[in-house]
Amino acid sequence: DAGVTQSPTHLIKTRGQQVTLRCSPKSGHDTVSWYQQALGQGPQFIFQYYEEEERQRGNFPDRFSGHQFPNYSSELNVNALLLGDSALYLCASSLARAGVQYFGPGTRLTVT
Amino acid sequence: GIQVEQSPPDLILQEGANSTLRCNFSDSVNNLQWFHQNPWGQLINLFYIPSGTKQNGRLSATTVATERYSLLYISSSQTTDSGVYFCAVERRGAQKLVFGQGTRLTINP
Numbered sequence: 001d002a003g004v005t006q007s008p009t010h011l012i013k014t015r016g017q018q019v020t021l022r023c024s025p026k027s028g029h030d031t032v033s034w035y036q037q038a039l040g041q042g043p044q045f046i047f048q049y050y051e052e053e054e055r056q057r058g059n060f061p062d063r064f065s066g067h068q069f070p071n072y073s074s075e076l077n078v079n080a081l082l083l084g085d086s087a088l089y090l091c092a093s094s095l096a097r098a099g100v101q102y103f104g105p106g107t108r109l110t111v112t
Numbered sequence: 113g114i115q116v117e118q119s120p121p122d123l124i125l126q127e128g129a130n131s132t133l134r135c136n137f138s139d140s141v142n143n144l145q146w147f148h149q150n151p152w153g154q155l156i157n158l159f160y161i162p163s164g165t166k167q168n169g170r171l172s173a174t175t176v177a178t179e180r181y182s183l184l185y186i187s188s189s190q191t192t193d194s195g196v197y198f199c200a201v202e203r204r205g206a207q208k209l210v211f212g213q214g215t216r217l218t219i220n221p
Contacts, residue, residue: 012180017130037153042116042198042211086151097207100145103155 004104026092118212135199143202
């Protein structure tokens with residue numbers, strides 16, 4: 001039973017660039033949520049995708065966007081990167097927007 | 113929005129000791145999860161416990177939903193228990209987890 005997977009593991013980008021992070025949910029799950037975790041903080045909710053649509057959004061600017069594909073995998077895109085976007089980005093999956101969320105290993109993004 | 117407070121922020125213990133971590137939340141929830149974050153950043157599920165008591169080996173958890181708090185107990189601590197423990201809650205209808213700031217547990221040999 002495959003768990004949640006994310007790619008890449010690490011990424012270094014320059015201010016102003018754009019980045020795409022990828023997530024495959026746990027087998028049998030159809031809902032993907034993205035979280036940002038700054039150093040020393042708890043994860044913060046970015047948004048949730050279900051049935052290929054954004055269903056919930058946290059307090060993040062429009063520079064953060066996403067997509068969900070028919071196979072339930074998801075992408076997180078961040079445009080015009082800022083130094084403050086440096087963080088661990090976590091993807092979680094669940095079933096039908098409810099119940100237990102399972103997290104992937106994360107992508108560590110460094111913006112220089 | 114819902115507030116989640118964890119205490120203590122830091123806890124340093126000797127191997128073999130017992131510990132209790134607390135999570136207070138400010139509104140009714142339909143989901144409460146405890147996680148252990150390993151040194152590489154992965155959040156490991158410990159318990160899904162919106163109410164009641166559960167046990168898994170040396171770990172147990174209790175959530176008293178009516179009083180809006182949850183406790184995580186770790187008995188006979190081992191050095192591998194070190195790390196950051198997070199409580200996260202989901203308010204009814206919100207479909208997003210709100211995390212506390214975590215408790216950093218250090219178990220010394």
